[in-house]
Amino acid sequence: MSLALPSSELSALLPDWLPRQRWFAAKGREVRSVEVAASTPLIGGGDGDGGRDDLLLDHTVLAVEFTDGGPVQHYQLLVARRPDGRTELDHVTIGWIDGRIAYDGLWDHQVSDWLLDAIRAGLTVSGEHGDVRFVPEPGAEIPEGVSGRVLGVEQSNTSVAYGEKAIFKLFRRIAPGINPDLELHRALRSVGSDQVAALQGAVEGTLDGEPVSLGMLQDFAANSANGWSMALASVRDLLAEADLRADEVGGDLAGESFRLGETVALVHDELARALGTSECDPAELAAGMTARLVSAGAEVPQLADYIDRIRVTYDALAASGTPVPAQRIHGDLHLGQTLRTPLGWLLIDFEGEPAKPLEQRVQPDSALRDVAGMLRSFDYAAFHQVSGWEPGDFSDPDQESQLAWRANEWSARNRSAFCDGYAKRAGTDPRAHGVVLRAFELDKAVYEVLYETRSRPSWVPIPLASIARITADTDAGD
């Protein structure tokens, strides 16, 4: 029996299997076909390591076509095959192929162990469609003898934790070019950053003749808590104490928000040092924001009352004539992209905004866009729980409930602490750039209004109330 992966048999099984995977990005769209665009034998069947215990492993790149005629998407899959099934792998089983059971190999300990060994050894496997290269970072200490376990979290890629030593992320949807998550972690390692989990290694390949990032291995942040969960716990604590103010309850987050502001400022400084700085044209920035506002306004009637007031800020940005300092940034910064370890904050996931094409995500941008993303996140954390209890119009002072008032107070307190921390490390206060910062906050809130209208209409009041607040500040001056 041939050991080579029969592409046509795999292709036949995938249109049913792929859309059911948590990481499949095109949920709800009908898949027309899945082609195996590239396949490289890693274990058995080729010039890999000759197979162990009947395990075969192939690295595959899948080209997915849709019946709606949209552009082809590429995904990555490590296809493992064994002569017989294993119950613990049932949930990732693709089906029988040529007398062997095929499944997503990341869940097989033997596969995840092999991956770690391959990175440590700096293995290169040559295939028909280019090499798959496992690359340790110079000087990195890659752990040995620890088993991998796939994280059970909702995510768009798939991550495997090796004890509390390392974490490997296999990018699922891939596009030609270096993934900014890998690129920026590499750059931050080069300047010795302590604000991110240090890069240990990567897996790289070729797609359409260009280099492509397939995965990355980093230090595991042991005993860490996610910033979003910490913020929700703090808000819950506040709302449970009817008579206390945000600064009086045990779960007050302001100290942590201040430290997080410091961390973000340090990362911005490190990215600027590693990858340089440039400038953006304010009129161009404002034109993009205005175009997004106009198209959101056409879809969301509730925005109508705010459009002119939002445009005041965008017009002021356009007219300012002052170039906006630019550099590489995180690009999708919010509380969910932070981990609090016992030592301090780390920023994670530098992939940038998932909806943007790669060539846009790698462009220099204003650091204030990241600051604005975090400020928006504090508002979301504050109102996340209130909105569950009292869907309503939080922007109307007559209707503003006690809960909403206190949520607002929590958000203002933490936004302010975050900016104070940022200012301390950056040397300039982000609030000193009022028009630019407000424009980024509004741009993000407009995007949120559109997103919520499409997916969770009862949440639309959260970004709308923020728009009301931010534009009221505009009316009051800078």
Ligand SMILES: Nc1ncnc2c1ncn2[C@@H]1O[C@H](COP(=O)(O)OP(=O)(O)OP(=O)(O)O)[C@@H](O)[C@H]1O
């Ligand atoms: N260095 C680390 N140490 C420990 N846990 C981590 C580390 N990096 C990430 N994680 C955990 O893994 C989860 C997923 O990581 P990450 O956000 O990088 O993946 P992603 O697939 O890009 O997610 P998303 O779909 O949200 O973009 C995080 O929520 C976090 O809990």
Ligand SMILES: [Mg+2]
């Ligand atoms: Mg991501």
